[in-house]
Amino acid sequence: MPSPPVDPSTLRFAVLAVDVVVFALHEETLRVRLNPVDRPAVAGREGFPGGLVAPTESSEQAAARRLRDKAGIDPETVYLEQLHTFSAVDRDPRGRVVSVAYLGLTTIAEDVIDTDAADSDTLYSGSGARWQPMDDLPALAYDHDAMASVAGRRLRERLRATNLIGRLLPESFTLTILQDAFESLLGERLDRRNFRRRVQELGLVEPTGEERREGRGRPAALFRVAEADVRAIPLL
Amino acid sequence: MPSPPVDPSTLRFAVLAVDVVVFALHEETLRVRLNPVDRPAVAGREGFPGGLVAPTESSEQAAARRLRDKAGIDPETVYLEQLHTFSAVDRDPRGRVVSVAYLGLTTIAEDVIDTDAADSDTLYSGSGARWQPMDDLPALAYDHDAMASVAGRRLRERLRATNLIGRLLPESFTLTILQDAFESLLGERLDRRNFRRRVQELGLVEPTGEERREGRGRPAALFRVAEADVRAIPLL
DNA sequence: GGAATAGTGTCTTTCAGACAATATGTT
DNA sequence: AACATATTGTCTGAAAGACACTATTCC
Numbered sequence: 001m002p003s004p005p006v007d008p009s010t011l012r013f014a015v016l017a018v019d020v021v022v023f024a025l026h027e028e029t030l031r032v033r034l035n036p037v038d039r040p041a042v043a044g045r046e047g048f049p050g051g052l053v054a055p056t057e058s059s060e061q062a063a064a065r066r067l068r069d070k071a072g073i074d075p076e077t078v079y080l081e082q083l084h085t086f087s088a089v090d091r092d093p094r095g096r097v098v099s100v101a102y103l104g105l106t107t108i109a110e111d112v113i114d115t116d117a118a119d120s121d122t123l124y125s126g127s128g129a130r131w132q133p134m135d136d137l138p139a140l141a142y143d144h145d146a147m148a149s150v151a152g153r154r155l156r157e158r159l160r161a162t163n164l165i166g167r168l169l170p171e172s173f174t175l176t177i178l179q180d181a182f183e184s185l186l187g188e189r190l191d192r193r194n195f196r197r198r199v200q201e202l203g204l205v206e207p208t209g210e211e212r213r214e215g216r217g218r219p220a221a222l223f224r225v226a227e228a229d230v231r232a233i234p235l236l
Numbered sequence: 237m238p239s240p241p242v243d244p245s246t247l248r249f250a251v252l253a254v255d256v257v258v259f260a261l262h263e264e265t266l267r268v269r270l271n272p273v274d275r276p277a278v279a280g281r282e283g284f285p286g287g288l289v290a291p292t293e294s295s296e297q298a299a300a301r302r303l304r305d306k307a308g309i310d311p312e313t314v315y316l317e318q319l320h321t322f323s324a325v326d327r328d329p330r331g332r333v334v335s336v337a338y339l340g341l342t343t344i345a346e347d348v349i350d351t352d353a354a355d356s357d358t359l360y361s362g363s364g365a366r367w368q369p370m371d372d373l374p375a376l377a378y379d380h381d382a383m384a385s386v387a388g389r390r391l392r393e394r395l396r397a398t399n400l401i402g403r404l405l406p407e408s409f410t411l412t413i414l415q416d417a418f419e420s421l422l423g424e425r426l427d428r429r430n431f432r433r434r435v436q437e438l439g440l441v442e443p444t445g446e447e448r449r450e451g452r453g454r455p456a457a458l459f460r461v462a463e464a465d466v467r468a469i470p471l472l
Numbered sequence: 473g474g475a476a477t478a479g480t481g482t483c484t485t486t487c488a489g490a491c492a493a494t495a496t497g498t499t
Numbered sequence: 500a501a502c503a504t505a506t507t508g509t510c511t512g513a514a515a516g517a518c519a520c521t522a523t524t525c526c
Binding site: 176192215 | 475476477478479480481
């Protein structure tokens with residue numbers, strides 16, 4: 001339905017962008033995906049993967065596309081939800097750029113290379129992009145600091161209220177791993193017996209029937225998140 | 237503030253709009269503010285108050301401004317929070333218009349005139365704008381139907397989790413009124429004694445010390461919402 | 473056998489839900 | 500006195516929280 005083309009000189013307009021704050025869990029550490037930002041105006045700082053929205057795509061589509069292009073992550077493997085739209089007039093030195101930010105959850109892909117373990121504990125993933133621990137973020141480009149803060153708060157809210165933890169974990173996992181994940185994400189220590197009772201009675205997880213034997217010690221039963229789609233569960 | 241040196245012919249851009257879904261409570265009925273939409277393309281349908289975002293304002297500022305201009309409501313009296321950004325490519329027949337939607341809560345102003353009580357039970361407020369019962373919405377312009385649905389869901393979530401009910405009620409109120417409000421908003425009936433115990437033990441309300449005598453029957457103590465700012469309360 | 477990890481049951485306390493009688497005002 | 504509305508307390512069942520020992524495997 002092609003309509004009267006809008007004349008930008010008479011209409012108010014803005015450049016529309018998306019940014020995606022992608023979280024993943026790596027050995028009990030919550031990490032976010034950072035990309036180098038090459039614009040001169042922001043002087044070598046990093047930022048979340050993102051970019052401009054094309055005239056023919058919605059912001060959701062743009063977010064998925066940018067995940068692939070800018071972060072090399074298959075959007076199919078990422079849970080995305082809209083986070084917040086940032087529209088401060090001067091948030092981008094280039095001009096009026098409004099950004100629709102998305103929250104993303106994923107499992108860290110296998111292409112992750114743990115180079116340079118000495119230099120803090122950064123995980124690199126090629127081309128300078130990296131998974132940075134959420135509690136050790138550098139100063140970011142644009143208003144991505146604020147974005148990070150909003151995203152972190154929202155992530156915790158959602159983890160408490162839904163079964164989204166499943167999107168941060170591998171297909172199957174032991175209850176110990178699940179508990180470690182919650183403890184580290186929510187920053188509180190939980191009783192093992194009560195925790196196991198809860199997650200099973202609430203129907204958050206179900207046994208796969210397999211078990212994992214690893215190192216010494218008794219083998220652990222494997223579980224999966226019971227339902228694949230996002231479900232409201234008043235959790236912990 | 238002359239605007240950004242962006243050349244629209246080379247950059248992807250969109251027209252940026254805001255829409256505000258303002259809720260108010262009138263005699264236990266949840267109502268939203270509707271305005272006539274005059275664009276030919278949407279043929280006499282109504283929509284939420286809104287409009288384009290100026291190059292010099294954030295979407296928050298635009299939302300406040302539009303509340304005043306389009307709905308004649310003092311933004312100071314309205315609680316606003318960002319709801320969702322709607323960016324489907326064809327959501328506006330005029331072209332690419334992306335809308336940042338806001339959720340608004342307010343107390344119905346005194347300028348409300350209950351004309352035409354026969355014609356359903358619409359409350360008019362001058363210039364064709366009206367407060368329409370949320371459970372009796374007509375088909376709306378653009379994608380405002382979807383907006384209404386998102387806003388309704390979010391409103392109920394927020395009412396359950398915070399003290400925002402205070403933004404829908406007058407300064408002080410009786411516990412009966414508070415309970416009626418919850419019952420109608422959440423669509424469930426609550427036990428009087430348990431309800432009163434809860435709201436007081438949770439610290440949602442505190443007595444003002446005054447009482448209201450009205451009609452026959454025992455006078456009721458007046459309460460106010462204990463804290464003015466938004467607070468998380470796992471409510472009902 | 474010792475070390476390491478996984479797994480399990482009970483008791484207590486707290487909170488949610490069901491339930492009905494009394495108090496205070498008006499007419 | 501009749502009526503209308505507001506206010507209050509107890510009992511019961513369910514869920515949350517504290518708490519320590521047994522089971523299985525590897526070395």
